[in-house]
Amino acid sequence: MAIIIKPIVTEKMTQLTDKLNRYGFRVDKNANKIEIKNAVQDMYNVTVVAVNTAVIPGKKKSRYTKGGLIKGATSDYKKAIVTLKEGEQIDFYSNI
Secondary structure (H helix, E strand, O other): OOOEEEEEOOHHHHHHHHHHOEEEEEEOOOOOHHHHHHHHHHHHOOOEEEEEEEEEOOOEEEEEEOOEEEEEEOOOEEEEEEEEOOOOOOOOOOOO
């Protein structure tokens, strides 16, 4: 079971990273804070100080097509904001 699904790289998360040394990850919905902390420390070789989590509800979507109105929804997901020890950082672009 992969706990970390993918990092969240948005403009808002980049500002948090620059100011507060915090990184965002999309994680498994069943993972708890201790599992997330251990997964980030093992994957990136950093020291995690704090982990904050939030379950983001899905949004209703609709679009108009030639065949009529199509309705649907995006799925819920869990987001983790990880605070690292002062002076440490994660480089998401090192493998490119």
